[in-house]
Each structure stands twice: as C-alpha cells, then as structure tokens.
Amino acid sequence: MISTYIVADFESDDKTVEVTYINEENFEYKRTINIPYLENGSIDEDYFKEILEGQLRGVENKLKIGIIEFKTPDEVLVGIAST
Numbered sequence: 517m518i519s520t521y522i523v524a525d526f527e528s529d530d531k532t533v534e535v536t537y538i539n540e541e542n543f544e545y546k547r548t549i550n551i552p553y554l555e556n557g558s559i560d561e562d563y564f565k566e567i568l569e570g571q572l573r574g575v576e577n578k579l580k581i582g583i584i585e586f587k588t589p590d591e592v593l594v595g596i597a598s599t
Contacts, residue, residue, distance in 0.1 A: 521535055
C-alpha cells in the first residue's frame with residue numbers, strides 16, 4: 517500500500533515533474549509525469565490534481581499485480597546513477 521507521494525519542485529516553464537511514491541516500508545517508486553498548462557501559461561491546477569490522483573491509482577494497481585516494485589532510497593539512487 518502506498519502511504520504518500522511527493523511531487524518534486526519544478527519551475528513554471530517545466531513540462532514534466534518527478535513524483536516519488538512511498539509505501540509503508542518507506543520504499544520508493546518514481547515516475548515522471550506531464551504538467552498541464554492553460555492557454556495563458558499558468559498551470560491547470562484542477563487537471564494537475566486529476567493527473568496526480570490517476571497516476572496514484574495506476575501505481576497502486578500495477579503494484580497489486582506485480583508489474584512494478586518499490587525500492588529502498590539507496591537502490592533508487594543507484595538506478596538513477598547508472599542510467
């Protein structure tokens with residue numbers, strides 16, 4: 517079960533943002549998601565919240581059927597450094 521997720525800091529012109537999902541054992545799973553913007557250039561906050569909620573449900577479902585796995589923060593850093 518996922519206990520929380522954290523949206524990384526991002527700039528107003530970024531197109532994507534990293535989201536870290538944390539389970540009850542404090543293991544992590546990271547995804548990059550698109551940031552939706554309105555025509556005036558501001559973030560579409562309502563749609564962004566919908567995307568975050570939808571991604572959370574998707575990660576929970578993938579975890580249930582074993583498609584993804586959560587890793588310790590150290591394992592996540594090793595994976596990032598080796599790419």
